[in-house]
Amino acid sequence: MRGLALALALAAPLTGCGYRAVHGGAAAPRLYVVLASSSVPDAVASDEVLAGVRDELARSGALASGESYPRCEVEVLRADEASEGIAATPNADGVSLPDARATRVGVVARAWIVRAKDGPRERDTGDVRAVEIVAVAADARGATFRHTDALRAASRRVGRRMGTRILGLPSSSD
Numbered sequence: 001m002r003g004l005a006l007a008l009a010l011a012a013p014l015t016g017c018g019y020r021a022v023h024g025g026a027a028a029p030r031l032y033v034v035l036a037s038s039s040v041p042d043a044v045a046s047d048e049v050l051a052g053v054r055d056e057l058a059r060s061g062a063l064a065s066g067e068s069y070p071r072c073e074v075e076v077l078r079a080d081e082a083s084e085g086i087a088a089t090p091n092a093d094g095v096s097l098p099d100a101r102a103t104r105v106g107v108v109a110r111a112w113i114v115r116a117k118d119g120p121r122e123r124d125t126g127d128v129r130a131v132e133i134v135a136v137a138a139d140a141r142g143a144t145f146r147h148t149d150a151l152r153a154a155s156r157r158v159g160r161r162m163g164t165r166i167l168g169l170p171s172s173s174d
Contacts, residue, residue, distance in 0.1 A: 030064035031057055031113065031166070032071035040079045040107075044148075045155040049076050049109050052159020053166070060167055070115040072166055074159075077127065078108040079151060084133055105150040106131040111162040125165040130158035 033053050038046040053074060057063035085101035108129045112121040132150040164170070 029070050030062055032064045032066050032068055034067050034071055034073055036073040036075045038076040040076050042079065042151060045079055045107060045151050046076045048152045048155035049159040050074055052156040053111060053163040056160050056163025062167060069117065070113060072111055072113055074109060074111045076109045081105045102133050102135045103147065104131055104133050105147065105154050107154045107158045109158050109162060111166055113166060123166055125162045128158050128161050130154045130161060
């Protein structure tokens with residue numbers, strides 16, 4: 001009886017919690033990351049999305065360099081912005097006009113795996129969105145730099161989220 005209890009005590013840590021990755025538990029193939037298309041005029045934003053995907057794949061040891069197969073193809077769909085924290089501000093004539101206190105910058109992209117040329121898409125992430133909020137600067141130059149930084153940050157974050165989804169790991173969404 002004592003031997004059975006000892007055997008069970010030693011075997012308990014080996015059974016694990018039962019958690020499995022969404023897309024199997026096997027070692028992920030090493031993937032090349034390429035831009036399939038971009039609808040965003042800012043090339044830096046597209047590059048940041050790709051860098052975010054590469055960051056996540058590299059963190060898991062699933063990144064390969066180059067443009068061969070199997071690969072992760074990325075499509076940058078949209079970059080948008082909207083006013084945040086709108087308040088009424090009186091102008092020189094005393095008329096209250098709407099004024100934004102911040103700008104919300106968002107990027108939407110999607111990714112999938114292709115194992116061979118003209119092969120089917122696998123593990124499509126669907127549309128993934130990331131948002132960054134930036135305070136409105138007092139001068140135009142400062143506002144331009146802040147907007148560019150926010151666009152880059154949102155692009156990198158959306159890339160990281162897609163990378164985790166491609167690997168079959170849970171990820172949050174905006």
